[in-house]
Amino acid sequence: MEHIKGAGVCAPLGFSASSAVADVKGNGKGKRDMALLYSEVPFNAAAVFTSNKFCAAPVIHGRELIGKKGKFSAIVVNSGNANACTGEKGLAACGEITKAFAAELDVDEKAVLISSTGVIGVQLPVGKMTAKAGELIDELDSGNSHEFAEAIMTTDAVKKEYAVLVETQNGAYVVAGAAKGAGMIAPSMATMLAFITTDAAVKTDALQEALSHAMTDSFNSVTVDGDMSTNDTVFLFANGMSGIIPNREEFFEAVKTVCVELAKMIVRDGEGATKFCTFKVVNAATDEDAKKCAFAVANSPLVKTMLHGEDPNWGRIFATVGACGIQCRQDNVDLYFENLKYAENGIIIDYALEPQAAAIMKKKDIEITVDLKEGSASKTVYTCDFTKEYISINADYRS
Incomplete structure (x- = not known):
């Protein structure tokens, strides 16, 4: 498997895209805020949607269509308006828009x-x-991958694209994707949109399995601010134009790789973020304990401001671990700043280590590990720091 640098959703055979200025938000800023992704042959589709009970109209619309396991030709995407909490009128709008595009494309509106x-x-x-x-x-x-990635951005500072080439004995296929997201990022899923394309020949059920498998360690392992959106969706489209029926494990790994890289890009572009942090919880009693602990630390405002202040204030991490309701003992927990073991069995090893820990905290990318020594379960979560800029961006979001 090889990373294709600079490639996006149009890298697989048969996919093309476009973008336009529709002034969806009505602010007259001239931003490209509509995009179209199209395949010259119909594609199978899989999706994972937000678990927010107040989900947006396009989520309801998409769930219904994806659930019928039909073939698709295109997806219309807009930024600037979530079409969430808009009632029956919002759902009708989805139908009107897709019908209009279907008529122009000469395909079924479904x-x-x-x-x-x-x-x-x-x-x-x-x-x-x-x-x-x-x-x-x-x-x-087919050269408009970057335009597509730009048009779906809201508070994003950078475009998010990733693609891999998978060589097989019978030829090669591509898995590629684009995502948007920078704020309201929380697990189940991260608050974002992601569109993944492939020219591999994969049936709908296997496609859904591959996407669901990829979610755990990617979009369900990131957090910027702990707030879940109404619109979160990840799509996976396969048009089969490479003619390659992929090895199951190899394909699953390719999809997961693209999802993980896109998820990390979302965290790196967290609203106002200056730090990217990998939190690892190891040797927890259960998988649920590992997950609960990792997200508790990654979502803690005190920990996130600690990251921004470049302060190895390990007490904030321990306090969060102790409060998160998992099986743990204070006199049994170790803490690492990258490879530097800083606390052992619940207490600091040596105050003389602080300059080394402080030097690690000054890095843009930081890894912190909590060893609970209760079992063999582990969980890795990606997060970022909280900054004054985060407050400014969200205070001005509707303007």
Whole structure:
């Protein structure tokens, strides 16, 4: 498996994309805020959606269509408006928009999906969006991966794309993806959208298995601020144009690799973030304890501000571990800043180690490990720091 540098959703055979300025948010800023992803042959689709009970209209729309296990030709994506908490009118808007694009593409209206991200509680400007159908279809091109990735951004500072080439005895296939997300990032899933494409020939059920398998260590292992969105969705599309029926394990690993890399990019681009931190909990009594502890530490505002202050204030981490409700004993826990063992059996090893720990905390990428010594379960979670910029971005979000 080889990383294809600079490649995105159009890297697999048959996929093309386009973007346009539709002024979905109505602020007249001229941002590209609509995108279209299309395959020249119908594709199988799998998806994982947010577990938020107040899910957005496109999530409801997508669940229904994906659940029928049909073939699809395209997906329309917009930023600037989440189409969430918009009632029956919001759901009807999904139908109107996909129908308009289906007519222009000359495909069945059930062959077009839709995904939205942005402000909650505002109706979609359906007229503005359907008016862009012709332009978006005319502009479809296999070289427009970057344009697609840019158009789906909201508070993102950078585009997020990743692709891998998998060589087999019978030829090669590609798995590629694009994602957006920087704030309201929490597990089950991270608050974001992700679109993964492949030209491998994979049936719908196997496609869903591959995506569900990839979620645990990728989009369900990241957190920026602990807030779950209404629109979170990850799609996986397979059009089979490479002609390669992939080895199951190899394909699962390729999908997981793309998902993990995109998930890490979301954390690195966390709103206002200056630090990327890998929190590891090892030797927990159960998988659930490991997960609960890792997310408790990764979501702690005190720990996240500690990261930003570059302060090895290990007491904040221990306090969070002790409060998270798992099986643990204070006199049994060790703490590492990268490879530096800083605390053993619940107490600091030597105060003289602080300069070394402080030097580690000054790095942009930091790894912290908590060893509970209660069992053999482990969990890794990716998070970032909290900064003043995070507050500024979210205070001004609707403007």
